Each structure stands twice: as structure tokens, then as C-alpha cells.
Amino acid sequence: MKRNEYDVIIVGGGITGAGTARDCAMRGLKVLLIERHDIATGATGRNHGLLHSGARYAVTDQESANECIRENMILRRIASHCVDETDGFFITLPEDDLNYQAKFVESCLAAGINAEIVDPKEALRMEPAMNPDIIGAVKVPDGSVDPFRLCAANMVDAKLHGAQVLLYTEVTGFIKDGDRVVGVKTYNHQTHKSGQYYAHITVNAAGIWGQHIAELAGVKIGMFPAKGALLIFAHRVNGIVINRCRKPANADILVPGDTVCIIGTTSTKIPFEECDGVRVTPEEVNLLVEEGAKLAPALASTRILRAYAGVRPLVSADNDPSGRNISRGIVCLDHETRDGVKGFVSITGGKLMTYRLMAEMATDLVCRKLSVDKACETADTPLPGAGVKSFREVAEKIWENPTTVQKAAAGRLGMGAARLKGADTMDQSLICECEEVSVGEINSAIERLDVSGLTDLRRRTRVGMGTCQGELCGCRAAGLLAKAHGCTERAREDLKDFMTERWKGMYPIGWGDALREAEYTQWVYKHVLGV
Amino acid sequence: MKFDTVIIGGGLAGLTAGICLQEAGQKVAIVSAGQNAMYFFSGNFESVGPARERIAALFAAAGVRTNAADGLQLMPMGSFRPASLTLEDVTVYPEEHIAEKALIVNFTGFHDFYGTFIAEALEKAGTACRIRFVRLAEMEHLRTSPSEMRSVNIARLMDEHWEKVVADIRVLHKDEDLIILPQVFGLKDASVLDKIRTALPARVSFVGTMPPSVPGIRTQMLLRHRFELLGGMFLMGDTVTSGALHEGVVSSITTRNLDTARLFADHFILASGGYFSKGLATSPTKVYEPLFGLDIDYPENRSDWYREDFFQDQPYMDFGVKTDDRLHPLKDGEPVKNLFAIGSVLGNTRKEEYGTAAGLAIRSAFAAVDIIKGGNL
Numbered sequence: 001m002k003r004n005e006y007d008v009i010i011v012g013g014g015i016t017g018a019g020t021a022r023d024c025a026m027r028g029l030k031v032l033l034i035e036r037h038d039i040a041t042g043a044t045g046r047n048h049g050l051l052h053s054g055a056r057y058a059v060t061d062q063e064s065a066n067e068c069i070r071e072n073m074i075l076r077r078i079a080s081h082c083v084d085e086t087d088g089f090f091i092t093l094p095e096d097d098l099n100y101q102a103k104f105v106e107s108c109l110a111a112g113i114n115a116e117i118v119d120p121k122e123a124l125r126m127e128p129a130m131n132p133d134i135i136g137a138v139k140v141p142d143g144s145v146d147p148f149r150l151c152a153a154n155m156v157d158a159k160l161h162g163a164q165v166l167l168y169t170e171v172t173g174f175i176k177d178g179d180r181v182v183g184v185k186t187y188n189h190q191t192h193k194s195g196q197y198y199a200h201i202t203v204n205a206a207g208i209w210g211q212h213i214a215e216l217a218g219v220k221i222g223m224f225p226a227k228g229a230l231l232i233f234a235h236r237v238n239g240i241v242i243n244r245c246r247k248p249a250n251a252d253i254l255v256p257g258d259t260v261c262i263i264g265t266t267s268t269k270i271p272f273e274e275c276d277g278v279r280v281t282p283e284e285v286n287l288l289v290e291e292g293a294k295l296a297p298a299l300a301s302t303r304i305l306r307a308y309a310g311v312r313p314l315v316s317a318d319n320d321p322s323g324r325n326i327s328r329g330i331v332c333l334d335h336e337t338r339d340g341v342k343g344f345v346s347i348t349g350g351k352l353m354t355y356r357l358m359a360e361m362a363t364d365l366v367c368r369k370l371s372v373d374k375a376c377e378t379a380d381t382p383l384p385g386a387g388v389k390s391f392r393e394v395a396e397k398i399w400e401n402p403t404t405v406q407k408a409a410a411g412r413l414g415m416g417a418a419r420l421k422g423a424d425t426m427d428q429s430l431i432c433e434c435e436e437v438s439v440g441e442i443n444s445a446i447e448r449l450d451v452s453g454l455t456d457l458r459r460r461t462r463v464g465m466g467t468c469q470g471e472l473c474g475c476r477a478a479g480l481l482a483k484a485h486g487c488t489e490r491a492r493e494d495l496k497d498f499m500t501e502r503w504k505g506m507y508p509i510g511w512g513d514a515l516r517e518a519e520y521t522q523w524v525y526k527h528v529l530g531v
Numbered sequence: 532m533k534f535d536t537v538i539i540g541g542g543l544a545g546l547t548a549g550i551c552l553q554e555a556g557q558k559v560a561i562v563s564a565g566q567n568a569m570y571f572f573s574g575n576f577e578s579v580g581p582a583r584e585r586i587a588a589l590f591a592a593a594g595v596r597t598n599a600a601d602g603l604q605l606m607p608m609g610s611f612r613p614a615s616l617t618l619e620d621v622t623v624y625p626e627e628h629i630a631e632k633a634l635i636v637n638f639t640g641f642h643d644f645y646g647t648f649i650a651e652a653l654e655k656a657g658t659a660c661r662i663r664f665v666r667l668a669e670m671e672h673l674r675t676s677p678s679e680m681r682s683v684n685i686a687r688l689m690d691e692h693w694e695k696v697v698a699d700i701r702v703l704h705k706d707e708d709l710i711i712l713p714q715v716f717g718l719k720d721a722s723v724l725d726k727i728r729t730a731l732p733a734r735v736s737f738v739g740t741m742p743p744s745v746p747g748i749r750t751q752m753l754l755r756h757r758f759e760l761l762g763g764m765f766l767m768g769d770t771v772t773s774g775a776l777h778e779g780v781v782s783s784i785t786t787r788n789l790d791t792a793r794l795f796a797d798h799f800i801l802a803s804g805g806y807f808s809k810g811l812a813t814s815p816t817k818v819y820e821p822l823f824g825l826d827i828d829y830p831e832n833r834s835d836w837y838r839e840d841f842f843q844d845q846p847y848m849d850f851g852v853k854t855d856d857r858l859h860p861l862k863d864g865e866p867v868k869n870l871f872a873i874g875s876v877l878g879n880t881r882k883e884e885y886g887t888a889a890g891l892a893i894r895s896a897f898a899a900v901d902i903i904k905g906g907n908l
Contacts, residue, residue, distance in 0.1 A: 289815075402677055428677045472741060515806050528741075
């Protein structure tokens with residue numbers, strides 16, 4: 001096989017693409033993954049980070065619910081360092097119909113979800129942040145998952161199995177031989193060079209942008225872009241996921257994650273052209289705060305860190321204007337049988353929770369087409385960094401680091417934190433004090449994880465995700481990047497982009513302490529640093 | 532307790548007003564919540580306008596030496612900014628070509644000073660740069676905690692050990708005509724700056740770090756000392772909890788530490804700062820002045836408070852307490868006759884007369900003081 005020839009090319013560096021690259025590589029295929037931005041920039045990095053139990057879909061969509069709970073249990077095993085096993089409650093408020101609870105529990109049990117009715121008083125004792133007026137509570141095996149970490153871990157493992165990854169490379173067209181897709185044309189946004197890569201099969205895993213990729217291949221997929229807005233609060237108000245026990249609606253899930261908690265979402269149909277650069281409106285912010293406070297009253301007075309929005313990659317099935325009643329089910333399309341285009345496959349629909357199953361389905365199809373007879377092993381093979389049974393195990397490996405850094409690094413890297421072993425005091429110095437990210441962890445990410453800028457670094461290390469939203473650590477990390485890449489001009493421009501990106505999530509919630517922080521940051525960058 | 536003037540806020544604006552009024556023989560109290568904008572002062576008094584000599588004289592009397600010269604300040608990320616009055620730490624250059632060769636010295640593991648960015652900018656202007664690092668045994672204990680290697684902690688050590696650093700730099704120095712150091716010297720005593728300049732074989736430029744600002748903290752301490760030496764009362768770490776405002780006149784205020792005891796005065800000065808200092812406050816629907824509920828103009832639609840581009844001037848920074856032409860703030864459209872608003876609490880509402888940032892703080896303080904001293908309110 002020539003240098004630019006592969007068994008399979010995967011388009012899209014979100015969780016689906018990363019998972020598919022891993023699965024294909026584990027089955028011995030020569031894999032190339034192409035992503036136009038960085039990893040996890042689409043819906044992968046723009047959701048709740050909820051490890052769904054599937055309970056939310058139990059009443060309306062048994063199939064999705066069942067997929068969820070199975071994948072939920074798998075992720076706990078293979079991605080333990082990305083998962084926080086918090087459990088979840090579905091609460092009934094006085095204005096909700098308590099009769100729904102029975103139907104809900106019955107549907108959960110039918111889907112294989114261990115749902116257990118808990119006395120409201122007992123539930124409040126377990127999760128004191130909950131609205132004290134609740135009249136019902138059901139406990140389910142929800143949790144939280146760090147999607148950035150999960151995506152990076154899949155990407156790293158794919159590469160360990162021989163896959164190649166091209167970031168900041170956009171697929172601009174397909175190379176066809178008659179009715180067969182035989183390769184892709186690309187454009188690299190960093191080097192500004194065009195390229196051509198060949199493969200027997202190309203997998204479209206571009207999420208909502210898959211509609212466009214399909215069009216390039218001469219195939220039509222009707223996507224249904226539904227924007228969902230979310231808010232990050234500066235404290236971990238709740239320790240257990242809180243959901244509303246009713247038909248899915250706006251702002252009815254509150255997920256604790258790391259040191260913060262996240263409320264969401266809204267659901268608004270948007271035109272396909274607006275999928276890039278979605279913004280959160282003041283009305284959405286108001287709605288999220290108002291509804292969120294019904295789940296946990298403390299949210300009304302808790303500082304908000306930022307607002308963000310993602311676009312669900314739903315495949316349109318009917319004319320429902322809200323997008324909520326469309327199945328979250330997985331859509332795996334063989335365009336040879338569907339459209340007469342050979343060598344082209346699309347994997348879409350689904351959700352973060354079912355990425356592994358989606359990858360398995362896509363890879364099974366690819367393997368059938370290539371006559372490769374090897375079973376999927378991703379459900380049983382832990383991801384790099386997983387397998388941590390206790391914090392102590394990690395701590396023993398990096399005992400020379402301060403405890404706080406040990407804890408943060410163990411959480412982010414799992415057993416991979418052992419890489420920080422032998423770090424001297426220089427490497428232990430903190431760059432990001434909010435998220436406890438050390439010099440060693442940043443340098444390690446720059447070396448190993450395809451970091452080309454500060455925003456990439458944030459997705460891999462959480463630099464700048466904390467209370468100060470990058471005001472202090474942005475500059476420090478820019479200094480390290482300038483050193484690593486030997487280019488200060490680029491680092492300076494990069495710092496500007498990073499702060500602009502941070503601000504994008506801050507101004508929709510720009511009041512109170514968030515505005516105080518913003519004023520301080522703007523003062524520091526303009527008057528003190530002279531950026 | 533009865534004073535001639537009570538000042539709410541102990542930052543640059545409040546201290547300037549306090550010093551001037553004590554100098555004029557008044558009995559003044561300043562209520563200061565603690566940290567203020569001086570902790571992130573770049574050392575450059577922006578927009579001093581015609582007040583340059585008056586500011587320099589005020590600071591000189593407090594033991595703060597300044598450079599009154601028009602030129603350029605070298606910024607931490609390598610850019611240059613116009614300056615006409617700076618603290619003595621900051622060297623003002625006539626042009627961007629500031630030397631033939633520069634030696635940039637940083638402390639090993641100090642991530643709040645950006646030698647590489649400075650070198651890149653200087654090299655564009657024709658200055659050859661070399662970056663070197665020093666580390667002292669006396670600093671090593673800072674590394675045991677991962678967040679201790681910060682400007683003020685280093686500066687504390689440098690007050691004592693600056694000579695050792697100078698000795699190391701003398702070894703590193705070759706033929707450079709300029710040595711650039713981070714602003715971590717002279718936290719307590721600015722005379723260290725001169726001593727370093729004398730002891731090194733080339734011109735020395737101290738360039739800013741990430742906050743906190745060592746020159747800013749020193750200046751704040753010297754100004755406070757001057758105010759207290761003149762007999763002023765500085766209530767440190769206290770917060771004003773309420774103000775008695777009736778029929779357009781403030782009669783007294785209460786503070787957290789003084790509990791029920793009231794501070795009475797003929798004049799009150801509101802120097803409580805901007806958003807960060809809590810002189811201005813915001814909720815999802817309004818911008819307000821939290822102590823007296825003074826008038827502020829702002830657009831009703833929250834989206835109009837911001838611009839998407841982080842690096843553009845932001846509309847919310849313009850909002851501030853409305854005043855009449857004698858700096859009396861308005862409440863329900865009527866001026867509060869014995870209250871003055873100065874500094875960042877004004878936002879950019881009086882930009883034309885008093886400038887912005889440090890210039891605004893000092894010049895609006897001068898204006899309020901002159902009216903009070905003039906005696907005709």
C-alpha cells in the first residue's frame with residue numbers, strides 16, 4: 001500500500017470518528033482520520049457530559065434507552081478515568097404529574113435500567129441540593145462523563161494501533177472511480193496545502209456536518225439541526241445528576257462534572273447554514289436559570305461560568321418542529337445499497353453515550369465490505385488511562401507531586417498520570433490554578449496529543465476551563481506553547497483567539513461576578529500586558 | 532465619629548483625594564475594602580493630560596518617584612504603549628529601537644514574565660536579544676508549593692537577596708547595552724531599583740509581569756503611609772454597609788467593622804471603583820450603584836452591554852454614575868450636594884474631562900478636592 005493509501009478513511013474527529021478509528025485500527029485496518037478543526041469541537045464537546053442511564057428515553061424510545069444502559073455499563077469499565085459514577089435522580093415537582101412516575105419506572109425496568117423509587121425525604125438526604133418541594137424521586141444509574149477526555153483517549157488508542165490522524169484538515173471533495181468513492185481531496189488550514197488520500201472505504205462520521213460531506217459524495221442525508229444551549233455553574237452544586245420526571249423538556253437535567261455543574265438544554269431548530277458558530281441568546285440564558293432553579297434552588301444565586309451551545313446531529317424522520325421526538329437512535333447508512341455509491345458509509349444520529357456502539361456498527365459494515373473477519377473488542381478493552389481502581393494507585397506512581405496535582409491529574413489522565421512520574425519541581429509548578437494543571441501535564445499534552453494551540457490544549461488538559469476562564473493561565477500556557485513551537489508570533493495570535501473564544505461563552509452571562517471577572521481580565525490584557 | 536470628609540474606597544482615586552485634603556488641613560477618613568486596582572497597575576499613568584506636574588509633585592511628596600517624559604513603554608507581551616508619566620520602575624523610550632543588544636533575564640520556572648515575547652518584538656525593531664535564566668538557592672522553597680512562584684513572593688525575597696541576582700547577571704552579561712528584568716524588585720523600598728541600576732554594567736529596564744504588580748503595591752503602600760503621616764485615618768479591610776441619604780444630602784455612613792457607630796462628615800467622596808471593586812454592580816436586568824442607588828445610564832437590552840470581540844472596547848465599561856458638572860452624582864435626576872463621585876465608578880462618563888484609568892482616578896480626585904477646598908458647593 002502506498003503512503004497515501006488506506007483501508008479506511010474516517011471523516012470527523014468527534015467521538016464517533018475517534019471511536020470508529022479505534023475500532024477499525026484494532027481490527028487491523030490501515031486507518032486515516034481527517035478532522036477539519038480539532039478533536040471534539042462539535043457536539044462531542046458541547047453537551048451535558050451526562051453518562052445517560054437511558055431513563056430519559058425509556059418512555060418514548062425503548063431501543064435508545066436499552067442502547068444507553070448497555071453502553072453506560074461498558075463505559076464504566078473501559079473508560080473509568082472519564083466517568084464519575086454519581087447516580088441520578090428523576091424528581092417529580094408539585095406541578096408535575098406523579099402518575100407519570102409509575103409509567104416511567106415500568107419503562108425503565110423494561111429497558112433494563114435499574115430504576116428505584118426513593119422516598120422524597122430520603123432522596124433529599126442523599127442529594128441536599130434538590131428542590132425540597134419534590135413529591136417523588138426515582139434513582140437511576142446516571143453518571144457524568146468527560147467527553148474531551150473520552151475523545152482524546154479513543155484518539156490516542158487509535159494511534160497506538162497504527163491509525164493516522166490529520167487535524168485542521170478539511171475534506172473538500174471526493175475522488176470517484178465511476179460509482180465508487182476511492183478517496184478524498186483535502187485542504188489543510190494550517191499549512192494551506194491541498195492533499196489527496198485514497199481508501200477502499202470512506203466513513204462519514206462528521207456529525208451534523210455529515211449532511212454536507214454526503215453532498216460532496218453525491219448523496220443526500222436530511223439532517224435535522226437542533227441547537228441546544230447549556231450553562232456551566234462555578235460550583236458543583238449537586239453530587240448526583242438531577243432530572244425532571246416528565247416528558248423531556250427544556251432545562252431539565254443538571255449534571256455535576258469535575259468542580260462544576262451543567263444545566264441544559266434548550267432545543268431550537270436552526271437552519272443548516274447556522275451550525276457553525278451557534279450563539280446562546282439572553283432568552284435561553286434566562287430560561288435555563290429559571291428552570292434550573294426548579295431542580296436545585298441554589299442555582300438561582302450561583303455564579304455562572306459560561307454559556308455554550310451545541311447542535312444535535314439528528315436525522316430528520318418526521319416534521320416535528322422541536323426535534324425532541326425524533327429518535328436518538330443510531331443511523332448507519334450503506335450508500336452502496338441505499339444510493340448506489342460504492343465505498344462510502346455514513347454513521348450518524350445516536351449520541352455521545354452510544355458512540356462506541358455506533359463505531360462498532362460502522363466498523364462491522366466496513367469489515368464486511370473488506371471481507372475482514374475479526375470481531376469487535378472495544379467493549380472489553382480498556383482505553384488508555386482507564387483501569388484506575390483507586391486514587392491511591394495513581395498517587396503511588398506520582399508521589400512526588402503535591403496532593404492536589406495528584407488528584408487533578410489522576411482524574412484527568414487516570415493511570416496515564418504515571419507519565420508525570422519523575423517530574424521535577426519545575427514541572428510541578430501550576431499553570432492553571434483553577435483546574436490545577438501543572439507545567440508537566442501541559443508539556444506532556446503538547447508532546448503527545450497533537451496540540452497546535454491554546455484551545456486545543458484546553459480540550460486536552462482543562463486549562464482555562466475554571467473560574468478565571470483563562471485570564472491568568474492563558475498567558476502562562478501561551479509562554480509554554482511559544483517555547484515548544486518556537487514561534488511567539490503564532491502563540492500571541494493564538495492567545496488572542498483563545499481569549500476571544502473564552503469571552504464568547506462569558507458575555508451571554510455577563511453580570512454579577514462573571515462581569516467582575518471579565519472587567520478584570522479585560523483590564524489585565526489591555527492595560528497590564530498590552531495584548 | 533465626625534470628619535470633614537469621608538472617602539469610600541482606598542484605591543488611587545481615594546488616596547489621592549485623601550492626601551490632598553489632609554494637606555489642606557482637613558480631617559479625613561478612608562474606608563478601604565483591601566485590594567484595589569493598584570494591585571494590577573502597569574506603572575503607566577494613562578491620560579494624565581495637563582495634570583502631569585501636579586501628579587508628579589503629589590507622588591514625590593509621598594516618596595514615589597516618577598518619570599515625566601513623553602515616549603514609549605515596553606509592555607510584557609512585547610508591544611509598546613505611549614507614556615507621558617510613569618512610575619520610576621518603567622523606562623520610557625523615545626523609539627522602539629531601544630538598544631543594540633539586550634539581555635533578558637528571568638527566574639527559572641517563573642511563568643508570569645514573558646522573555647520570548649519581548650525578545651521577538653525587540654528583534655523586529657533591530658535589537659538583538661539573548662534570554663537567560665537565574666535561580667537562587669533562596670528561592671527554591673517557593674517551588675515546594677506549585678502556586679508560589681509569583682511576582683510578589685519573588686519580590687519579597689529580592690528585597691533581601693537582590694545582590695546575589697546582580698552577581699549572577701554580571702556573569703551572564705556579555706556586551707549588551709540593555710538588561711531587561713521582570714518587575715519583581717523594590718517591593719518595600721524602591722531604592723533597590725537604583726542600586727541594581729548602579730551595580731549592573733548596562734542600562735536596566737524593568738518590564739511588567741502578570742499581576743499582582745510589585746510597583747503598584749509599593750505605590751499603594753507609600754500613598755497610604757503618606758496619608759496616615761498627614762494625620763488621615765485609613766480603615767483597612769472595612770466595607771461601607773449603608774449610607775444615610777436624605778433630601779439630596781449624605782449625613783453619615785455605617786461600616787461592617789464599626790458596627791453601629793456612624794461616620795459623619797461634611798463631604799463624602801465615592802471612590803469605590805468599577806465592577807471588579809464592586810463600586811458598580813450588575814444583575815441580569817440592571818446596572819446599579821449598590822450603596823446609594825445613584826443614577827446610571829445603560830441600555831435595557833443586555834445584549835447591548837457587550838461586543839463579541841473580546842479585544843474591542845466594551846460598552847459596559849462606559850457605564851458609570853451620572854454626575855453634574857461638579858462631580859456630584861445624581862439620584863433620581865437630582866444632584867447629591869455633598870457627595871462626589873471620582874475614579875472608575877464614573878465609568879467613561881467623564882472621559883473628555885478626566886481621561887481613563889489612572890488618569891481618571893487622579894484627575895477626577897483633584898477636581899473634587901479643588902471644589903471642596905474652594906468651599907462653594
